Amino acid sequence: xxxxxxxxxxxxxxxxxxxxxxxxxxxxxxxxxxxxxxxxxxxxxxxxxxxxxxxxxxxxxxxxxxxxxxxxxxxxxxxxxxxxxxxxxxxxxxxxxxxxxxxxxxxxxxxxxxxxxxxxxxxxxxxxxxxxxxxx
Numbered sequence: 001x002x003x004x005x006x007x008x009x010x011x012x013x014x015x016x017x018x019x020x021x022x023x024x025x026x027x028x029x030x031x032x033x034x035x036x037x038x039x040x041x042x043x044x045x046x047x048x049x050x051x052x053x054x055x056x057x058x059x060x061x062x063x064x065x066x067x068x069x070x071x072x073x074x075x076x077x078x079x080x081x082x083x084x085x086x087x088x089x090x091x092x093x094x095x096x097x098x099x100x101x102x103x104x105x106x107x108x109x110x111x112x113x114x115x116x117x118x119x120x121x122x123x124x125x126x127x128x129x130x131x132x133x134x135x136x
Contacts, residue, residue, distance in 0.1 A: 039076055039077040041074055041075065041076045042074075042075040042076075043072050043073070043074060043075075044072065044073040044075070045070065045071065045072055045073075046071040046072070046073055046082075047071070048068050048071065050071075051071060051082070051084075052082075052097075052101045053101070054097075054100070054101025054102070055082060055084070055097050055101045055103075058095075058097075058101070058103055059084065059086070059095070063086055063093075063095075065088055066086035066087060066088045066091075066093070067086065067087055067088065068084060068085075068086055069085040069086060069087050069092075070084075070085040071083070071084050071085075079099070080098075080099040081096060081097065081098055081099065081104075082096070082097040082098075082101075083095070083096050083097075084096075084097070085109070090111070090113075091108070092108070092109040092110075092111060093106060093107065093108055093109060094106075094107050094109055
């Protein structure tokens with residue numbers, strides 16, 4: 001009986017020791033994407049006159065009835081893109097161009113009117129969240 005008990009204790013101890021051994025640790029992946037997203041973007045505001053010719057021509061041809069609101073050059077780890085915010089009356093759009101001036105995105109920016117905002121019901125936080133708030 002003592003031998004069986006001793007074998008059980010030794011077997012359990014051996015299992016615990018082996019459970020702590022890491023034979024194949026995973027190294028963090030060093031991909032281009034992880035390098036890009038780990039860098040802080042450099043944002044530079046530009047004037048319309050400073051844009052590359054393909055971008056300015058695209059805007060003048062396709063969005064001549066819009067007003068250019070803001071132009072930002074994005075530099076993230078050497079990868080350059082341009083965002084151009086344009087508006088017409090209450091319609092707002094964001095155009096994204098790559099480093100060569102090719103348009104890669106065109107999305108509408110939806111902005112609620114003050115009337116729409118006023119019609120929304122007030123937001124009520126659940127008690128579980130209210131109790132966790134620092135500033136009450």
